[in-house]
Amino acid sequence: MREAPSRRAFLRGSTAAGLATALPVLGVSACAGGTETEAAPASPVPVAPSASAPGVGRTANAYGRTAADYTRTGLTPGTVQQWEDGFRTAGQNDDPDVFEWWYSDFTGDDGTVVSFTLSTRLDDGFVPEPGEARRRPKSAVLVTDPDGTGHGGAQDYDWAEFSSSTDRCDVRLGPYTFTGDLKTYRMKGRSGDVGVDLTLTSLVRPFRPGTGVIYFGDTGHHFGWLCAVPSGTATGTVTVRGKQRAFTGHGYHDHNWGNRPFPYGVEHWRWGRGSVGPYAVIGADLHLREEYGSATVPVFLVDDTKSGKRLVGAYDTRTVTATESAPVPYDDPAYPRDYYSKVHWAYRSGADRADFTFTDTGRRIVSRQYLTDPTQAQRSALDRLGIDEIWYTRYATDNDLTLALAAVRASGSGAGTLEAAQFGLGDAPPKTGGSASP
Numbered sequence: 001m002r003e004a005p006s007r008r009a010f011l012r013g014s015t016a017a018g019l020a021t022a023l024p025v026l027g028v029s030a031c032a033g034g035t036e037t038e039a040a041p042a043s044p045v046p047v048a049p050s051a052s053a054p055g056v057g058r059t060a061n062a063y064g065r066t067a068a069d070y071t072r073t074g075l076t077p078g079t080v081q082q083w084e085d086g087f088r089t090a091g092q093n094d095d096p097d098v099f100e101w102w103y104s105d106f107t108g109d110d111g112t113v114v115s116f117t118l119s120t121r122l123d124d125g126f127v128p129e130p131g132e133a134r135r136r137p138k139s140a141v142l143v144t145d146p147d148g149t150g151h152g153g154a155q156d157y158d159w160a161e162f163s164s165s166t167d168r169c170d171v172r173l174g175p176y177t178f179t180g181d182l183k184t185y186r187m188k189g190r191s192g193d194v195g196v197d198l199t200l201t202s203l204v205r206p207f208r209p210g211t212g213v214i215y216f217g218d219t220g221h222h223f224g225w226l227c228a229v230p231s232g233t234a235t236g237t238v239t240v241r242g243k244q245r246a247f248t249g250h251g252y253h254d255h256n257w258g259n260r261p262f263p264y265g266v267e268h269w270r271w272g273r274g275s276v277g278p279y280a281v282i283g284a285d286l287h288l289r290e291e292y293g294s295a296t297v298p299v300f301l302v303d304d305t306k307s308g309k310r311l312v313g314a315y316d317t318r319t320v321t322a323t324e325s326a327p328v329p330y331d332d333p334a335y336p337r338d339y340y341s342k343v344h345w346a347y348r349s350g351a352d353r354a355d356f357t358f359t360d361t362g363r364r365i366v367s368r369q370y371l372t373d374p375t376q377a378q379r380s381a382l383d384r385l386g387i388d389e390i391w392y393t394r395y396a397t398d399n400d401l402t403l404a405l406a407a408v409r410a411s412g413s414g415a416g417t418l419e420a421a422q423f424g425l426g427d428a429p430p431k432t433g434g435s436a437s438p
Contacts, residue, residue: 085180217292366393
């Protein structure tokens with residue numbers, strides 16, 4: 001087994017949870033009106049139509065892809081519009097079960113890491129029975145130095161300090177702003193000892209798997225994901241303890257929303273993002289609860305950041321599979337688990353093949369255990385759902401990519417991150433040591 005570096009000096013500061021980091025919306029040009037996108041899979045998986053069913057023609061427990069799905073969401077196949085990155089839950093924000101967040105992360109050429117999140121909920125939909133007290137907006141802005149020292153954290157606000165446009169990304173929360181137009185985004189603000197002023201410019205088209213919306217059973221409950229910037233260049237400044245320094249590197253931006261707390265619909269997910277040479281890759285593997293057919297919802301995206309071409313943009317279980325390896329012994333005593341893991345995404349479509357593997361190096365970036373002191377209502381909900389623990393964890397990874405496509409053949413290695421969100425009785429992420437997100 002190759003030796004993985006210790007996590008001791010790696011990103012000891014906390015970072016915010018992001019789907020995707022999520023969890024990680026396709027287009028050719030980013031203009032004011034929208035972007036042209038790839039078509040959905042040819043063979044949809046709709047629910048059998050029923051004259052009395054309110055969700056006639058919808059796709060259940062997978063990303064929407066039928067004509068009815070697009071009509072219901074007000075979307076156009078082949079197009080991503082600016083309003084899709086606006087305030088999607090504005091009309092339901094009074095509902096404590098509803099959540100939404102805008103997320104971006106950056107890796108500097110000098111090793112500095114920045115995570116920037118503006119949310120409408122303290123728990124980001126990660127807990128059952130959230131309650132009115134948790135219905136507050138939150139920022140999580142964190143800067144991690146190259147040596148692993150972390151700065152910043154989470155802060156909640158009154159609703160009077162929050163505003164967001166519904167027709168584009170223009171979110172304002174306390175001292176922070178998050179604005180953009182599907183091509184160029186700016187994240188700016190300062191609180192306490194941490195400040196950022198960063199501009200993210202996309203290198204590739206946005207990515208949306210079908211409608212980007214998963215219906216849990218019927219159309220009453222859903223989760224949405226838009227990857228507005230799968231990969232981009234980043235420039236600007238970061239300020240730590242009054243000292244400002246220039247920042248150049250790469251970044252990412254996605255947008256998540258829903259009206260069903262994750263524990264009710266999701267058993268766990270694995271989500272990875274990384275690069276190998278000029279290729280930017282995103283892999284997602286969402287596992288739904290037994291009530292929703294134990295469905296898996298995969299995503300596999302490969303972009304050539306030099307040419308801007310999308311090489312793979314798949315989300316159909318007939319062409320994409322994700323396999324998590326069995327635990328592998330790990331011999332670093334500073335690492336609280338006894339193993340590290342791999343997740344392998346495979347794409348097969350006719351003669352085209354692509355494979356991508358994220359290998360957990362043992363360097364844990366962040367972990368958070370939700371509901372360490374649940375209320376009685378939350379405890380009852382957990383018991384009813386058969387859930388023991390709720391964890392979110394993100395690890396640094398080594399990446400391996402092989403492309404055997406009509407357009408390109410390539411292979412190589414790189415680096416990235418792999419996140420795990422666990423809502424069940426299965427093996428939870430590490431419980432001690434490392435960084436803990438706010």
